[in-house]
Amino acid sequence: MAIITVTGNKGGVGKSTTAVHLATYLSDFGQTLLVDGDPNRTAIKWAERGSLPFKVADERQAVKLAREVEHVVFDTPARPESNDLLELAKGCDLLILPTTPDLVSLEPMLETAAVLNTTNYFFLITIVPSYPSKRGEDMKNDLRTGKIPVFNTTVRMSDGFKTAAEEGVPVRQVKDSRKRAAWKDYEALGSEIMELLS
Known part of the structure; x- marks a missing residue:
């Protein structure tokens, strides 16, 4: 059984969106529980508005x-x-910390990295502006220069995630086919995670 925990130092970084889409990815490989x-019960409310391909429950x-x-x-x-962060890390196979690519998010990330220096964690950069932004x-x-574990995959900013939450489905199932393209980022992340956990 793979246990993945998604947590973050601040709201609005795509934490629940990441949890929903990782659970979606994993559900293609076996029964999954989020x-x-x-x-805020974001995932539970998301599921209540539509249909997700995995079980959702409270703790x-x-x-x-x-x-x-x-x-x-x-x-x-x-x-x-x-202390809670260390316990979360010890209780899972992989701890994922989503963050946005800005200085306001970077400072608490560095504090978190200092606390987690020996555990199995990776930062995930989310809500990344599209090209030409770097x-x-x-x-x-x-982060790599500072020897902080970070996924190769980044998750681009997309209105598709808001639509997915409103429709109660993963972004790969939204009605607007252009918005479904946002799934590619989480598909790439899922593949990267499977390699890490194998």
Whole structure:
């Protein structure tokens, strides 16, 4: 069983969107459960508006349901304390920390990296502006220079994710075919994660 936790230092970085789309990717390889531990219950509300290809439950229901699946994705509350962050990291196979490519996000990321220096974690750069902006690539290179684990894949800014949440489906199933293209980023991320966990 693969256990992946998605957490972040601030809201608005695509944490729940990442959890939903990683669970979607993993559901193609076996039964998957998304545990929605975020007080906003974003994933649960997303599922209630439509149909997701995996089970979604809050943390109280998760213990029983986790026995029935091959993959578990946790969507945690934003801004965990340092001790909570270490415990989250110890309790999963991979801890993913989404962040946007800006200085306001970078500073708390560096603090987080100092706390997590020996655990299995990676930063994911999300909501990356489209070309010609180089913010996503620049941040990825800066993190690598600082020896901070960061995924090769970045997730581009797309209105498709908002549409997906409104329709209650993963972005690969939205009605507008142009917006479905946003799925490619999470498909690439999923492939990268499968390699890491194998």
